[in-house]
Amino acid sequence: MAAGSALAGGMTLMESEAGESADAVARMLAANADGFARIAARLRDAPPTTVVTCARGSSDHAATYAKYLIETQVGIPVASAALSVATLFDAPVVPGNRLVIAISQSGKSPDLLATIALHKRAGAYVVALVNAGDAPLRDLADEVIALSAGVERSVAATKSYICSLAAIAALTAVWSGDTDLRDAVDALPDRLRSAWALDWSAGVAALSEADNLFVLGRGYGYGIAQEAALKFKETCALHAESFSAAEVRHGPMAIVGRDFHVLALGGSDRAGASVRETADVFRARGAQVLLADPVADEAELPALAAHPAIEPILLVQSFYKMANALSLARGCDPDSPPHLNKVTETL
Known part of the structure; x- marks a missing residue:
């Protein structure tokens, strides 16, 4: 680990x-309760024909x-x-009744700002999920959801990503009127504390010498699989690819054989069952x-x-602790990956 x-x-x-x-997450939910209600009321009164997400990196995984x-x-x-x-x-962008959701920790990337400006000129209603208080993105948005994660000094985004997921869940729960989801969002801070306490050390032992792996998810969990694959590359110098448990069967599974590593992120719904089925196929090949x-007796990692819709947020919280430990076990510095900066200003 690098000094300092x-x-x-x-x-x-x-x-x-x-x-x-x-x-x-508790701060974010408290800070934006009125905003969620206001945005949801606007969306119910004038339902958009489509939703467009604008993001890169971890924020784009939240968009998934x-x-x-x-x-x-x-x-x-x-x-x-x-x-x-x-x-x-x-x-150009054709005018229309669209909701545009921009997700960014910094809110400064030039390509993100240019895209939002283009959609605004086409009449889009823009909601920005942003962490930085001085983000230029705030000035372009019709509504701002402050992620309230606080300063992240590590290059690898973690708490801001989880706040993005929680904000999306909270907004969607109010918009849809799903009281079960709203109750689950309210309970999320306490559940995150429990997820952080889970022991994923088996993952460190299994992957400390790995060279490649697949990360599988499906449905609500697919964006979390994308994020996990990025963090393996970013913090652990470990090549990882994310796939839907359905999509991996369309070609990529041909390379999965004996001793190939797979991290499968399941769940209690039908998408989670699909992940478990694919995991069983790979186990039979010796992977x-x-x-x-959270429901499989044969799970190597607790969940x-x-x-x-909330289970994937809890999974990524447990994953981050494991990824940090794995990074150190592989001789990497999770706080300062080589060649990366906190803000990537792409054009």
Whole structure:
């Protein structure tokens, strides 16, 4: 670990910040209660025909979560904006009644700002989920959901990502009127504390010498699989690819054989059952499977049962603690990965 990256007691910034997620989510929910209600009322009064998400990196993985949650809870199609359409191709956007959700920790990336400006000119209603208080993105948005995660000094985003997921769940719960989801969101801070306490050390032991792995999820959990694969690369110097448990069967599974590593992120719904089925197929081939699942007796990694839309948020909280430990076990510095900066200003 690089000198100066550890806090007192040897804790890394990544571990410290990820461990603050429960308190950060509680702050975020309290700070935005009126905003969620106001946005949801606007969306019910004038339902958008489509939802467009604008994000990169970890924030784009939160956007994947938003796609599944909004489409299943509200029924409106959600698409991810290709930000280069605005910055490289200067292409126009057809006017329409769209909701645009921009997700960013810094709110400063030029391609994100250019895309939002383009959609605003086309009449979109823009909601920004942003952490930084001085973000230029705030000035472009019709409504701002302050992620309230606090400063993240580690390059690897953790608590801000979890706050993004929680904000998406909270907004969708109010918009859809799903009281079960609203209750699950209210209980999320306490559940995150319990998820942080789970023992995922089996993952450190299994992956300390790994070279490649697949991370599987499906439905609400797919965006979390994307995030886990990124963190393996970013903090552990471990090549990882994320797949839907359905999509992995369309070609990629051909390379999964004896001793190939797989992290499977299950759940208590039908999507989680699909992940478990795929994990069983890979086990039969001799793959080294780590299943994190709240209902499976054979799961190698413990997970908490909750509302199916909330379980992935709890999984990623447990994962972050394991990823930090794995990074250190592999001789990496999780706080300062090589060649990376906190703010990536792409065009």
